[in-house]
Amino acid sequence: MxxxxxxxxxxxxxxxxxxxxxxxxxxxxxxxxxxxxxxxxxxxxxxxxxxxxxxxxxxxxxxxxxxxxxPRVMELGYSYIKSLDLGDVAAVHARSLRDISGFSVHVSVLENTEAVYIYRAMSPSPMVSNIPVGSRLPAFATSMGRIMLADLSEAELDRRFEGYAFEKFTDGTIETLTELKTALAADRKRGYVAQASQLAEGTVAIAAPIFDRSKHVIGAINISGHRNQLRPTEDQIEQVRNCALRISEMQ
CATH class of the missing domain: 1.10.10.10 (Winged helix-like DNA-binding domain superfamily/Winged helix DNA-binding domain)
Known part of the structure; x- marks a missing residue:
């Protein structure tokens, strides 16, 4: 041997x-x-x-x-493959969204219960939201994580969050799976998430889902910034959603 x-x-x-x-x-x-x-x-x-x-x-x-x-078998390798493809495809559109909106733009994919950041277009603003590529953040507490989780079935949510410890980061952080499911139902109906961060005080983000050709969510994109600068408007929400749609059309 x-x-x-x-x-x-x-x-x-x-x-x-x-x-x-x-x-x-x-x-x-x-x-x-x-x-x-x-x-x-x-x-x-x-x-x-x-x-x-x-x-x-x-x-x-x-x-x-x-x-x-x-379907879980696909997660073993597909998350990595799609993150490489998605980051390349999203780059031009993410930079364009940053230039139009004036805010930092991030792209992420969902891996189990985490939002994994795969691309970043930083804003030159002095109060910039800057999350490095490769960061893994709890999906339930982030705008992009939430809009990606909203695509999952209740059974899949139960599987992923079985025994999960919901950490309270801010006063508004979701604390239970039941509370998360209620929020996701509203996110799913709305089609985007625009809110103050439940992970870090003082940050606001607008996130929209990115779909593949089968209409499954494969990632998300957001703009984020300090609450003194970013107060979500209908125009900003449409900018993010339209950017996500353009990326989706290239999948």
């Missing part, structure tokens, strides 16, 4: 092989087919499949008693 092989986890490898087994012509597999595919007994396959199902990577069809990949 080589030194590298010594530290391998066979259970993890088998779990990954199960996920890899689903592909063209094999969208669904029964437990026995999965066991045969990874060369283990049905009882061993059951343990792996049960774990993957519980963690949201497989979905069981009770009628056919077969399994298929769950």
């Amino acid at each position: 080589t030194k590298d092989k010594k530290y391998q986890s066979n259970s993890l490898l088998r779990g990954l092989k199960i996920l890899e087994a689903f592909g063209a012509g094999r969208a669904d597999m029964t437990l026995s087919q999965i066991a045969e595919e990874i060369s283990v007994t049905s009882s061993a396959a059951f343990r792996f499949v049960h774990t993957l199902e519980q963690e949201g990577f497989l979905i069981k069809d009770e009628k056919s008693r077969s399994f298929r990949l769950a």
Whole structure:
């Protein structure tokens, strides 16, 4: 046994092989087919499949008693890929929005319960809102995070926020999942978020969702600034929403 092989986890490898087994012509597999595919007994396959199902990577069809990949599998690599593509596509439009609005512009994607910042166009204003690329902020407390979370189903929200500790950053910070769901319902209906920051006092932001061709939210864009300068108007909201729409049309 080589030194590298010594530290391998066979259970993890088998779990990954199960996920890899689903592909063209094999969208669904029964437990026995999965066991045969990874060369283990049905009882061993059951343990792996049960774990993957519980963690949201497989979905069981009770009628056919077969399994298929769950949407969560896509998150393993898609978040990284789309962040690279989205940042490149959004750059020109984000800079244009900054120049028109006079405020800093950020673009982010959603990873589990965090808004990950992938692009920034800084305003020259002395009271600038400046969040570095690569920052990971709690989605429930940010404008972009909120508008991205609003695209998720109630079941997906329950999964992501199970056992989640809602930290109170400001007096207006959301404190429970129930409260978050109520806010997201309003965000979803409105189509944007414009509010004082629930993460840092003194900052205001306007955020709009970015969609892919299937009309799924793949990211968000915002303008943000100090509350003494940025007081959301209909024109500013439309500027952000129109910018998000232009980026969406390029996906």
